[in-house]
Structure formats: structure tokens, C-alpha cells
Amino acid sequence: MSGPLHVRGSIVVPEAELAWRFSRSSGPGGQGVNTTDSRVELSFDLAHTAALGPVLRARALERLSARAVDGVITVAASEHRSQLRNREAARERLAALLRDAIAPPPKRRRPTKPSKGAVERRLAAKKHRSGLKRLRRTDD
Numbered sequence: 109m110s111g112p113l114h115v116r117g118s119i120v121v122p123e124a125e126l127a128w129r130f131s132r133s134s135g136p137g138g139q140g141v142n143t144t145d146s147r148v149e150l151s152f153d154l155a156h157t158a159a160l161g162p163v164l165r166a167r168a169l170e171r172l173s174a175r176a177v178d179g180v181i182t183v184a185a186s187e188h189r190s191q192l193r194n195r196e197a198a199r200e201r202l203a204a205l206l207r208d209a210i211a212p213p214p215k216r217r218r219p220t221k222p223s224k225g226a227v228e229r230r231l232a233a234k235k236h237r238s239g240l241k242r243l244r245r246t247d248d
Contacts, residue, residue: 113199115206121159126202127151128195133186147186150198152206155179160210168209181205 113121133147154160154168154176175181183205185198222230 113203115203125152125157125159130191146189146191146194148191148194148198149182149184150202151180151182152202153180164210168206171209
């Protein structure tokens with residue numbers, strides 16, 4: 109369960125760079141809900157990590173700027189009753205967040221024009237449709 113966080117391929121976040129915080133969950137838990145610290149917060153200092161290269165770190169900081177507070181990303185999990193399952197959920201959520209943030213930008217769209225044949229077919233269809241509608245009209 110614990111150990112380094114595998115983000116993608118060769119990108120691995122060491123356990124030492126992950127900070128955990130536990131608190132009481134407001135979700136399901138039965139009688140033990142008021143006594144067990146099952147809610148989990150996982151924090152990761154994105155601005156000062158050695159796990160990402162400078163290009164990936166800058167890309168991730170730019171894409172996660174709305175979520176980051178002083179370069180620190182925090183993910184919370186409280187949907188499960190046990191702390192262990194919430195820890196796993198938080199790790200998976202952070203890995204997915206980082207995976208999306210460091211993904212390369214999509215390729216630019218090359219603007220294209222419709223072919224000459226496509227334009228002619230469209231105009232022929234419009235002419236055919238207008239002819240049908242003209243035949244339907246009753247000239248009073």
C-alpha cells in the first residue's frame with residue numbers, strides 16, 4: 109500500500125514527498141464514525157518535487173494552478189469506511205491528476221476545406237430539395 113506513487117511509465121513520486129493527514133470522516137461508518145480517523149488528505153509539493161523534470165513540472169503547475177496552493181496539490185478521500193481504502197483512493201486520485209497534468213498537449217488541428225465534389229453534391233441536394241418544395245406550392 110505505501111511506497112512510491114507510480115504516475116506513468118518511469119515517473120515515480122517517492123513516498124518521502126507525499127504528506128498524509130487524517131481526520132474524522134462525515135460519511136458512512138456506523139458506530140465508529142466519531143472515533144476513527146478515516147478521512148484522508150494526501151498532499152504533494154508539485155513546485156519543489158524532484159520526481160518531475162523541469163518541463164513536466166512547469167506543465168503540471170500551469171494546468172493545476174487553480175487547484176494548487178503555493179505549489180502544493182491536496183487530494184481528499186472520505187468515501188470509504190476504512191482509512192486504508194481511503195488512502196488507496198487518494199493515491200489513485202493523485203496519480204490520475206498528475207497523469208492528466210503532465211500529458212503532452214494535443215496536436216494542433218490542421219484547417220481543411222470541403223472537397224470540390226462535396227460542395228457540388230451539397231448544392232445539388234439543395235437545388236433538388238427546393239425544386240420539391242416548389243412543386244408542392246399551390247399558386248393562388
